[in-house]
């Protein structure tokens with residue numbers, strides 16, 4: 001426990017010492033014979049800075065080492081997780097944004113702050129993340145560094161969210177994908193030690209800390225980004241809701257109401273990104289596992305499972321995650337039910353639970369195929 005000078009104004013040193021059962025200090029001049037910053041930095045399997053103030057983020061980003069905390073951070077060999085807490089204006093300030101980016105570029109996990117009541121009457125983003133979220137981020141960081149994850153050293157690309165197909169400079173055709181399942185997949189892959197790249201179309205939720213993000217708008221952008229990642233990818237999960245069609249023409253200027261006939265929008269087919277990824281894999285020496293998602297209803301011609309089997313064969317991927325869509329929509333909900341259909345002909349039992357439970361099952365299936 002290394003309370004900063006400011007922390008001891010909120011909670012006194014005596015309390016920190018009594019609670020931790022250890023002497024605490026933030027000075028590099030105490031117990032000089034033990035060279036605390038070197039010892040702590042080297043010995044720590046994980047360093048969690050919570051709360052991380054705007055000041056601590058700035059000092060860590062600048063590489064200062066004028067107290068025990070910043071000195072220890074500079075000596076750290078293990079993963080570092082920072083859980084910011086500050087007023088919204090400070091969190092959103094360009095200086096803090098730049099510091100957070102610098103720290104993330106260096107591999108430090110800076111957890112997104114929660115949004116809500118702050119220390120004054122103000123409220124907004126900047127609230128200390130919930131302890132469970134800090135704990136989860138810490139576990140992911142440790143999982144990445146202890147070499148035990150099933151995807152250790154592997155690169156996973158996940159397409160997430162819903163594409164937007166432009167009609168004119170202000171309008172688009174979109175869909176209701178929330179991106180929640182994709183983000184849960186990213187968390188699950190990170191927890192298994194993977195290096196994760198998100199190809200991120202429009203989503204309602206933020207990506208977890210610790211992944212690379214390539215932002216895309218349309219199906220064509222998404223295709224380009226996915227195919228660019230493919231040569232260095234070991235697992236591709238196509239969780240994005242990719243528009244099957246786009247307007248044939250994108251107007252340069254806003255479409256105005258006129259006195260003439262109502263506009264008619266002609267649509268053209270978008271490429272099938274999943275299928276194109278499977279085709280691009282042909283002839284590759286290193287293994288690449290490719291997975292798709294399918295939300296199916298039954299109809300007069302077939303039940304959802306038969307539709308999904310046909311889709312798996314059509315797409316040519318290694319497995320398909322089937323979501324049976326009933327009267328309740330899966331979009332935006334926090335729980336889900338899936339079946340994994342494998343190209344080798346096996347079908348999992350129904351897997352029910354949170355999007356994270358589903359994600360863990362999907363990532364475990366992909367990791368299993370990679371090992372085969």
Ligand code: CTP
Nearest residue numbers: 238240242243244271272273274292293294295
């Ligand atoms: N997909 C894709 N490119 C598209 C459409 C879909 O890569 N243009 C991917 C999705 O990311 C998903 C899978 O294909 O992983 C299945 O999506 P779905 O929309 O169910 O497939 P479609 O081929 O569009 O099937 P349908 O005929 O049922 O619309």
